[in-house]
Amino acid sequence: MFQVSGEGMLMVTARAPTNIAVIKYWGKRDESLILPINDSISVTLDPDHLCTTTTVAVSPNFESDRMWLNGKEISLSGGRYQSCLKEIRQQAGDVIDENKGICIKGEDWQKLHVHIASYNNFPTAAGLASSAAGFACLVYALSKLMNVKEQYELSAIARQGSGSACRSLYGGFVKWAMGNDVNGSDSIAIQLARETHWSDLVILIAVVSSHQKEISSTTGMRESVETSELLLQRSQNIVPKRIKQMEEAIRNRDFTTFAKLTSADSNQFHAVCLDTSPPIFYMNNTSHRIINCIERWNQSEGTPQVSYTFDAGPNAVMFAPNRKVASLLLQRLLFYFPPLPGDDLSSFVIGDQSILQEAGIGSMKDVQSLSPPPETKDSKFLSKHGGSVSYFICTRPGRGPELRAHGDALIHPQTGLPK
């Protein structure tokens, strides 16, 4: 796992997944420690489709901490990076390998500088929780480089980079317990179940085209805490109940309850955003149309076939209980939100493309000849909106962070700079 170059450079490469909350985090009780006002629960997404890869390197020759994101140097001076770097150095252990001539004592890390190179396998600006994967990966990689013993403390460190990053330190189904401690030591992530516990679950993401500039979630949740008269009711009385119900639904692989809670909690989070002054709109007409499409289907079947959730942006993340239902969902979505003429199907539906085959769709012509969903009787609901979804990603619950082979390193072992 460790790599030593000619210049005495030590390097670790890791990747970490994104996650999508099914019971939402919205509102901090402590802005700088990033302590939330309620528990939240998320599903970790398969890193094969959505992940951050990060290489961290240390060398006595490095003159300062530096970082590159997708090849471009970015500043580490922000409080959130500084908190993570400071906290992880405090936990650093000895790294000694006499054969390789390495001897770094725990306290040495305070003086050594690191170089960090990070890369997302998905568009950073698309609103797909890149900061969650990014901070989880940074903290995980540094903990391996610095031989941090207390792995369970990592989520409390990643949390200080980006709240939801703490949940990306585990695979499968994860709870972020809000905790009580004023210093945040018990505001940590806990794995509820591994990804293999509910392996039938299929996750479909619609990346929605948007020309609106959205308010950041940090600013948005601060304004909600300050001005929404409904948020406290949610965080104190509604979420605690839903957390218990969601834990049980996941334990029992009870898709009906899981789906109802997921959609209802997403809608309530966006309701609180609307109740904020000035009001916050993350969903747009396309988001609303996706919801209406799913709700009409679910209503016609009498029980939830699929569910949806939206974070601080217009993208929809949808859950289906199995591949068969996922293919029925994909048929509906492609009917309403087809690619633009000239688009390529294989770049319009990415990730686990076998769902396309399951849906019997092999070409653009198959998309064009899709029938209207049978539950759609009113012709008002038959208009198509080509181009309003940029692309779809088919994925599933996935693993937590893991180390990668030397060949995946993003930093050049001689220069200490991004490859």
Place this chain on the structure above:
Amino acid sequence: MFQVSGEGMLMVTARAPTNIAVIKYWGKRDESLILPINDSISVTLDPDHLCTTTTVAVSPNFESDRMWLNGKEISLSGGRYQSCLKEIRQQAGDVIDENKGICIKGEDWQKLHVHIASYNNFPTAAGLASSAAGFACLVYALSKLMNVKEQYELSAIARQGSGSACRSLYGGFVKWAMGNDVNGSDSIAIQLARETHWSDLVILIAVVSSHQKEISSTTGMRESVETSELLLQRSQNIVPKRIKQMEEAIRNRDFTTFAKLTSADSNQFHAVCLDTSPPIFYMNNTSHRIINCIERWNQSEGTPQVSYTFDAGPNAVMFAPNRKVASLLLQRLLFYFPPLPGDDLSSFVIGDQSILQEAGIGSMKDVQSLSPPPETKDSKFLSKHGGSVSYFICTRPGRGPELRAHGDALIHPQTGLPK
């Protein structure tokens, strides 16, 4: 006021205003009596710009109750019409004029049939509270025809036609007290102030183009009562406080408080709609853009210049403290939401068109040469959306229902049918 034709027909014509709630009514505690779960407050709109005109006629020759809306016969068999007709007949008094040979005893009204013709001076389907004006006008006109003594009971009758209709029985600023009585006798409208109390106020309505079919407010509020976990918090703990604050703001003509409460309460009502299962969306991208335009302006000035409110549809109703500020608002709205090329300015801004002159806009060319609002620094917010507003209506607080001259009658005095 009474008109007797050769066939012994008696006729009354009246008009009644629409109203816009500034503290919203959403949710019934009794579906058939239409008793709300919280008080609401509205502003009555000038009937010169938005009103229903209704003629009611009675004759011993009429064989059944019949009604025509905008010239087309509609059924009176619905429970809401039946409730209003039944209740008003119970209150009916003697109509005796020996000179004219009229003698109808109070109890006679139970056997006599009425013909009703009604006409809106604005598009019925545009989501401009046509049912409020319609039921208020129907009940008011019948009360005059039937010589109902207890005028204060009319609002409780109109309420059973359409909840918000009770508020259209008064001009100016009106509270609908939810009441406690199980039979609804104290769920009535009360005038807080006449329209002349705050005559500087200018009201601008944007009729927003929409291709979506919205859920009716009756169905929507039933589903909110059944499924929203936030509605009770709103109706029990938030609205009572806001009602007191709004009453005081109106009393003091305190525009800052009035504006903050109006916008916040509209947003909270739509938040509750989103928290409903399935979620209800009444506002669309255009509605969101109007809100963002106003919020950016208010934020840049540090204090609310104007406020907005949305009912069960995408139309915006905006309040300005005076004509000067209203003209600044109209300039902003016409910059972002210009008419389509070929549209006529005089049919794009209707109602009190003198606000256009106040804004220095006399032609389509003036609209095209409007400068971007000075608070708009980010070019992201400069895109125009021609055609997304169908037209604007400039109006003001207005009078309650009133009788109209014989010449305005909508029923032919010989045939008893619509003219």
